[in-house]
Amino acid sequence: MQTFVQIFKQELVYWFRKPITYLYFVILVALAIQDIYTPTGKGGVSGEIYRNSPLVIYSLLNRYSLWLTFLVITITSNVVNRDYELRLTKFLYALPILKAPYMLGRFLGALCVLFFLSLAIGLGAIISNGYLFSEGLLTGSWHLETYIKGYAIMIFPNLFIFSCFSFALVTLTRNIIPAYIVSVISFLGFLLSSTYLNTNSVIPQLLDPFGTIYLHKTTYLWDSIEQNSSVIPISKLLITNRILWIVLGLGGLIIAITRFNLEYYNKQNSKKEKRSNPLLLFEAPSIIIGFNIKSHFRTSLKLGWFQFRAFIISKIGFVFILIGTAFLIVLTVSFLPKEQLPTTYNLITKTNQVFKFFMYMLLTFLIGEELWKRKRLNISDVFDSYPIPNWVFLNAVLVNVTLLCLLFTILFFLVGITIQSINGYYDYQIGLYTKLLSFTVFADYLLFAILCLFIQVIIRNKYVGIFAVIIYWVGMKLLKNSGFNFSLYHYKYFPNLHYSDINGFGHFWQGYFWFLMFWVTIAGMFLVLGSLFWNRGRKLSILKNNGKYSKIILAIISTLAFFIGGYVYLNIAIWEEFPSEEKSNIIKSNYEKRYKKYENITQPEITSIYLEADIFPEKQKIKAEGKYILKNKAVAAIDTLHVTLDSDVNLSQVRINKKILTPILVDKPCHRYMFAIKPALEPKDSICFQFQIEKQRKGFGTNHFDVVGNGTFIDRGSFMPSILGYSFLPELRDNKIRHEFGLSPKNGTYPTLDRTADLIPLSSSDIVFEAIISTSERQTALTKGQLINTWKKDNRNYFHYKTKKTTSKEYALFSGEYQVEKSIFKLDSTQTVNLEILYNGNHKANVDEMMRAVKETLAYCHKNFGNYHSESLKLVEVPGFRPGARSFPQTIALFEKPGFTYSNTRENKNLPFFIVAHETAHQWFGSQGLVRQPVKGANMVNETLAQYAALMVLKQKYGMEEVRKWLKFSMKSYAKGHVNNLKEVPLKQVENENYIYYDKGALAMFALQEYIGEEKVNKAVSECIQKNLGHYTNSMHLISSFKAEAPEAIKQKITELFEKVVVYDNSIKKAKAKFKNTNKYELTLDLDAHKYDRNKSGIELEFTEGITIEVETKGGVEMFKVLVSNGINSLVMPLKDEPLKIFLDPNFVFLDKNLDDNTLVVTVEGE
The missing domain is CATH 2.60.40.1840 (Aminopeptidase N, middle-beta domain)
Incomplete structure (x- = not known):
């Protein structure tokens, strides 16, 4: 016992005398503070959840119990290997000590140090929610029980379990790599645990060593009140999980202690020392051929190849490759959405979002081991004495990790091809594979490897270096979330390389390429600096004997980095303004302060739109000349015209009745122009408002999605001027931020629904629309209306469209190379509709299903809600940069991902059908038919009714089995959506909460037709449309119509569905x-x-x-x-x-x- 106590105390003294222990502690405190304090921290939850709520603290502790496993390896491996590395084993193990007290003293000493370090997480959480940091934050009362339970069921057990495994593996193998492997497997299991979050089986919960699945299953349906107040219940399942893993950990520890033999180990060490000959590690002819740069370079290549080959043929290397391959397969199968086709882009991007963490971990550990292997083998002095420059050794490690990155990139390709083939998808797109894997996967891995290499060289301590890399992972993400998010501050940051089958990479490739070039130069600087700081010999020698060309190369690379970085900065910060939340808030505040006074000002209404637009896809540019006929429908004269226009659009040549006007106010950041009308526009009079606009991509155009090389989709609001006194939509919504800018509190986005019975006339509801659109020679341009004529001029295609009937002012322009599916559909004896689906030629699979959905929905809505308002309807595929779909009068924009790339299997056949049915129903519930009043509850009028119509069409076509799938999905989405909202609003007051107007809306409408019958629901909707023709409709108009058709006993149920929660x-x-x-x-x-x-x-x-x-x-x-x-x-x-x-x-x-x-x-x- 005395021996145990002495060794235990000695271990504690050793660690608590080391400054690195306190550095670890301070770093962990800082990370926890940052995690809680940042706006997107909060333990992985969002909404109105207290930052110190029990669930936030549990999530924080659970998450950091994973990161602490890497610290476990650092400390336990040091405990085991310290005597060996200091060459004290012969002396220490010869002493009359028993192995059990010796081993347990070392182990428990290390475990207590880990327990001490883990307290930093809780301390950081307490500090971040304390007086110093809590001002303005959403915090609740402090719960000591939360921290006690969190440490008792998560942190301490997990540290004990993984300390046992790590200590046992390093003890039995005298190699840290097996402990790394266990850590990697644990990390991968943590990432894959989300695959099992929705299963009801208890087996995944028992097999999860971190308790993540149990935490999720217990809390994922907690509402905001429960999250802010409830503590995690200690169930039999949780206790069983903890006991199971603690017993397994103890078993590993007992095996390690019983199999460890001091005498045997000394004999083995002696044998190894006799056998070891550092000069035999490499073949003599491969070391030095000459003393010029060519021979040095050849030597570095051979050394790198030797290191790589030694790794992949070793047992450890084989295990890592096997784990990586298995992980790739599991990720590809699990993370690729089953409802989507396994396209090359989807497969690579979704899989690599998680697989890259495996590569980061592998590179972090491997580089640390490779750089310090010679020190561990006590042969570093021999190598340091070779007449070889530093860069040879550095380059050898670089060659090694480059080949390793290349190996896993090739494995990525082979696994991807295999999975696609198994799923019956043979459009491999080898060129796309090559480009994505080379420039997004391989380049990312290699840049990270160079950073790891640089950190290890600078820090000069393997374990601290590994921990520093992990801190980099976590810290940079937290800094980004806290507002420190400018692109050039984050090494290895790349703008999104958006790809679609219709547009390819388009102009997004340019920005990605220049970012890649910039980071390559930065990585080059790291390598040169690494060679300059490379340590040789017993003393630190910096910038000495490092080659006469190193500093010159560093200067050249630094100059390249400066100029490339400057070019990137010009593109992302000057020519194209970098998105800044702070700047956006200032603009929104200024807009409200300056122009709120014009909220109720009368403006003329648009009665006619004539447009001549020229689209230049290759330049991402659009030019247009427009003409509005504006009519004063008010009772007073109008002397000032208020024009709203996107800040990216240039406005010129403004005329009123052909007379050029100069604006009396220009405020481009606030999207505002003002023009004086002389003489004033009298009631019932009209004027002709003419203008020219131009919009072109600025800089790299990383946020430019509308005019693209192929698949242009630009709506009216993105490039055309609006005549509007004031809009509440750009106002600041967060009351805390509003208070900072001196603005009064705001209750939501939309105005309060306070005039339920009033019928308010529509603004610009009936207009005449005509447009002539030109585009490039190979493309087709579209907009709403009937195609009158088409012609070619100056290698450009021209298209003339005109509506036969008056329509709403909403429209969009499209341009692209399309295949066309046409059909003529007869609605009744008096009306036929010309249908067109314009799509990418490779996306034929779901087109027939979409055409059926259009016809079924047109027929259903025409029969039940009134006549269709036009003679045509076009569905146009656009690139999937912004997943979703949008419906305009006579045209529907269908993004690539919602419908065209969905798997057309029996299981998922209703997905494209439902999406198209929903968007087609918007021809009645949107800008035509029922037009929502811009007040609370607006989205119930259009989105909820469109969901209902799509469900009824789905039921009519495929039966209740398919409808139940959607209802079940909606019920689960609604339950999850409510979790993160402190107070849910009823449907009648819904604003932008899509889980309410989509999911709850669909459920409420389906329940309503179950209660009163489909026929009566449709009658109520139809009568509401007829009653509100030419006027805005709000949610109370709709609810009143429902109640008018319902028996007295059901009216309370309607109130509960739509007016209560x-x-x-x-x-x-x-x-x-x-x-x-x-x-x-x-x-x-x-x-x-x-x-x-x-x-x-x-x-x-x-x-x-x-x-x-x-x-x-x-x-x-x-x-x-x-x-x-x-x-x-x-x-x-x-x-x-x-x-x-x-x-x-x-x-x-x-x-x-x-x-x-x-x-x-x-x-x-x-x-």
């Missing part, structure tokens, strides 16, 4: 069936039912309602409708066949908090 928590607790003599079965089940009002602090409501139960039997499906009330409801039901499974509320009529407990397998008992 009412949810249920229903579950099946028990289900047993018993066989009867009459060849029938009797089913007994217990249902637990609860109903809550979320806007009243989750208060439980009393209720008695009917709910549907579906029983799957061997003979088919049997349905029951039963009454349930609060609490446990015991039910007995007769069945015709043997039951297999029960589904509670199969049509998702009740807004249920948790669907996982709505299904249960029936236990069948015999007689």
Whole structure:
């Protein structure tokens, strides 16, 4: 015991005397403070969640328990190898000490040091939420229990478990690499754990050493109140998980102690020392051929090849390659969305988002080992005495890691091709593989490797160097989140290299290329500096004997970096303004302060639009001449014209009635121009407003998505002037930021819904539209209206469009090389519609399905909601830079990813169908038909109704099975969306919360048609359209129409669905069936039912309602409708066949908090 105590104390003294221990502690405190304090920190959650809420603290501790495993390796490997590296083993192990006290003293001493360092995380969290840092932050009361539980169930057990594994592996192998492998596997498991977050099986939760899956499964449906107040429950499953892994860790530790033999180890060391001959590590002819640069370079290549070959043929190298390959396969299969085709771009970008962390870890460990291997083998003095420049050794390591990066890049290619082939996708796009893997994957790995190499050379300590690299990973991300996000501050930052099949890389390649060139020069500087700082001999010798050309090369590379960096800076910060949140807030504040006074000013309305636009795809440029007919529909004269225009657009040659005007105010940052109208525009009079505009890509155009090389899509608001006194949309929304700028608090984005009964006339609702659009010789230009004529002039194509009927002012321009699918669809005996789908030639797979969706939706909406307003409808594919879809009168922009690249399998066939049905329904619910009033609840009018129409069309075409898939998806999305919002608004007041107007909206509308019938819902919507023609519609108009069609008993349910936030928590607790003599079965089940009002602090409501139960039997499906009330409801039901499974509320009529407990397998008992 005395020996144990002495060794234990000695270990503690050793570590607490080292400055690095306190440096680790300070760094961890700083990282925790930064993690909590930054706007996007908060432990991985968002919304109105307290920064010191229990869940935030648990998430923080869970996340850092992973990063601490790397520190575990650093400290435990030092404990094990320290005596060996200091060559003290012969003396120390010859002393009369027992191995158990010796090993346990060392191990527990290291473990206590790790426990001490882990306290830095909790201290950082406390400081960041304390008085000094908490001003203006959303913080709640301090919970000591949170920290105690977090350390007791996460930090301390995880440190113990991985310390046992690391200590055992290094002890038994005398090699740190196996510990690295365990750490890598653990890290990969942590990354892959998200694959199992939605499974109900307990096995993944038991096999997860970090407790991440348990934490998620326990808390993912917690609402904001629970997140801010509830502590993690200690369940039997969690205790079992902790005991399981602690026992495994103890087992590893016991094996290490029992198999460790002091006498045997000394004998083995003696044998190794006798056998070891540093000169035999390399073949003599490969070392020195001459003393010129050519021979030195050849030597570095051979040394690098030797190091690489030694690694890949070693057992450790083989294991790393095997793990990497397996991880690539698992990632590719797991992370590539099943609903999308396994295209080359999707496969590489999605897989590499996670796989790069494996490569970072491998390179971090390998470079640390390679640089310090000669020190560990005590042969560094021999190598340092060679007449070889420093750069030879450095370059050898660089060759080694370059070949390793190349090897895994090739593996990436082979795995990708294999996975695509297995999935029946044979459009490999080898050229795209080559470009992406070379310039985004391989280049990224190599640049990171050079940084690791530089850090190891500068720091001159393997373990501290590895820890410094890890700090770089975490710290740079946190700094970026805290606002330190300018591109050139972040080594290895690249702008998004957007790719689409229709546009390729387009102009985005230019910016990526120059960033790559800049980082290559910076990496070159790192390499030259590394050779200058390379340490040889026993003393640190900097900038001595490092070659007469090194400083010259450094000067040349630095000059290149300066000029390339300057060119990049000009492009991203001068020509194209770098997006800055602070600058954006200033502009928004100025806009509101300067122009809020014009909020209610009267402006003339547009009655006619004539446009001549020239699109230059190769220059990413558009020029246009426009003409508006403006009419004063007010009762007073108008003497000032307020024009709003995007700041990227140049406005010139402004005329009113052909007279050139000079603006009386120009405020481009606030998108504002003002012109005096002389003489004033009298009521009912009109003027002709003419102008010229030009918009062209600036700089690299990293945020320029509208006019592109192929697939231009630019909407009216992005390039055309609007006549508008004031808009509330650009206003600052965060009340904390508003207070900083001296603005009054704001309740949401939209104005309050306070005039529910008023019918407000539409602004510019009926206009005449005409446009002549030119584009490049190989492309087709489109907009709304009928194509009148087309011609060619000066190697350009011209297209003339004109609407036959008046339409809304919304429109977009398109230009690209398209394949066209045409069809003429007869709506009724009096109306036919010309349908066109314009798409990339390689995306034919889903076009027929899309055409069916258009026809089905047109027919359904035309029948139930009124006549279609035009003679044509065009669906145009555009590049998938911004996933989604947008509907305009007579035209629909379908981005590449939502529909055209979805897998056209039986399982997913409804995805493109539903998307197209939704966008087609917007022809009735959007800019035509029901036009939303810009107040709270606006998105219920257009988005929720479009969701409803798409569900009904899907039901009509494919039946309830497909509809249930969407409803289930919507229910889960709604439950997750609510989690991060402190107070959910009802549908009637929804603003930009898509989980409400999309997901809850679809569920509420489907439930409504279950209650009152599809026919009555459609009648209510149709009557609302007719009543509001020519006027804005708000959510209360729609709800009033629903209630008018509903019986009295259902009106309260409508109120709960649309005007309140009412949810249920229903579950099946028990289900047993018993066989009867009459060849029938009797089913007994217990249902637990609860109903809550979320806007009243989750208060439980009393209720008695009917709910549907579906029983799957061997003979088919049997349905029951039963009454349930609060609490446990015991039910007995007769069945015709043997039951297999029960589904509670199969049509998702009740807004249920948790669907996982709505299904249960029936236990069948015999007689």
